[in-house]
Amino acid sequence: MPIIESHLLQPGQQQFGQQIYNGLDVCLTFEIRQEMGTLFNHTPIIYEFEKALQAPALEMMLRGFLIDERERQEGIRLLEAQTTRLDNLLQAMAWAVWGKGVNPNSPKQLIDFFYGAMKLPEQWISAKGVKRLSTNREALEKLDVYLYARPLIACILALRDCSKQLSVLRTEIDSDQRMRTSYNIAGTETGRWSSSQSSERTGTNLQNLSPRLRKMFVADPGWKLCGIDLEQAESREVGWQHGILYEDWTYLDACYSGDLHTITARLVWPNLPWTGNGKQDRAIADRIFYREFTYRDMSKRGGHGTSYYGTPFTMARHLKVPVRVMENFQKSFFEAYPGFRKWHQGIALELQTTHRLVTPFGRERHFFGRSNDDATLREAIAYVPQSSTADRLNLILWRIWYHMGTRVRIMAQVHDALYFQYRESDDEAEVIAKALGYFSIPMEHTSPGGKKHSLVVPGEAKIGWNWGNQVTQGDVDKAVARGLTPPRLNPDGLIKWKGSDSRVRTEQPTGLLARIF
DNA sequence: GACCCCCGCCAC
């Protein structure tokens, strides 16, 4: 709260009032810093690390990401046309039902419409101990069995999807055609960054863009984009915990095997005719297990939830399979990887005793929730792998920023992936190899028997001229053959880096060269 | 009109 109501002052005085306010604010920060000195009984390594991250974060925030205006306008045009078409349909149907229109983005109106006027069965959801009527996607999909509601539901879900995408496409960008975000380095419980609209109130969160919206983010003229993901980062951190704490290396070994999900499928369903041959076993894992789900699908989607103490009930809902199926899956999964039970119990014990966890990166977190509450336990179980992955990625980001200097420009951070651009005139293979070199973070462990183990999380690089994935004519043809809506061509999009790229940029961002040169 | 909460939904 400003100590002087700024609207009561003249412009000159207003500035003075804000200076007083800012001055006092800085004093508070200073006092907190002094107190912190007495709190640390060790080198405040994470605090120093986060201070170091300010430089690359601020650089990204100042730089912004170039927007291809033509692509943005085209996206808006297509979505507006689709919205008009769908909304006309929806309103015509709504009038037929209750003699007036309905707003697909108003839960209140939809509750009146579906559960009142149409008398469909009410769909209740419960969250944080509160039950409420819902018209979210899951609720509407349950109403989809009523044939007369089906076209309405299809329209509403499609319209929500359109409006969600339009809001991102219409986000205000800065006058230099760049979208800027504000990264908050210390904004989460785990050490992940958060991202929100910029300090000028332009731009938006750049960490939750759906893939089809990413195409409008493009490399600067003369530059090319590289994105590097951490491969199975959280799973490997989980496997590492099982190993260093309980000497169970089964899960980490499965991660290293090259196909975690097929290995899991082998362990969970040992009586299938596995051969030990990678290709043949993959084919077996790709057989249908239940409805459209393959054994491998179950291992992949069920494994992640089970790792984080998901209940059979929730996971069954998520995968849309009977609870019984998930119960059997979990039982086998825990037998296949005994480290999970020990790890979950170990964390529960830690919550009861120290209320505190420390990650392999030295990040300490105190848990203030009730230590016998399942919700607290789930937070704690997720903490170490999620936090470690954040610190791992940010350490690599810092190294690339610090050591590669002006050769690269860091563009974005998305929790387990980073994006930078490099000059098209540069030696592409060398730049990427150098960046990948910074992904090495050695962690070693010697088992009681003397066997050495190490944690390795490789980086996987992609390259292109915009942030979308490449879409070729072949991809379009494939979609048409399957009767799907064909995706839009994107020859300049990201492709997996395999040592070279023979492409040439086909689309130059519009109206920019004149502005820059 | 400013402010706030709820809802739904996007990402990793």
Next chain:
DNA sequence: AAACGTGGCGGGGGTC
């Protein structure tokens, strides 16, 4: 009884 974690944003719709 509750039901897998971490975030941020826009629209609706209420209050003041």
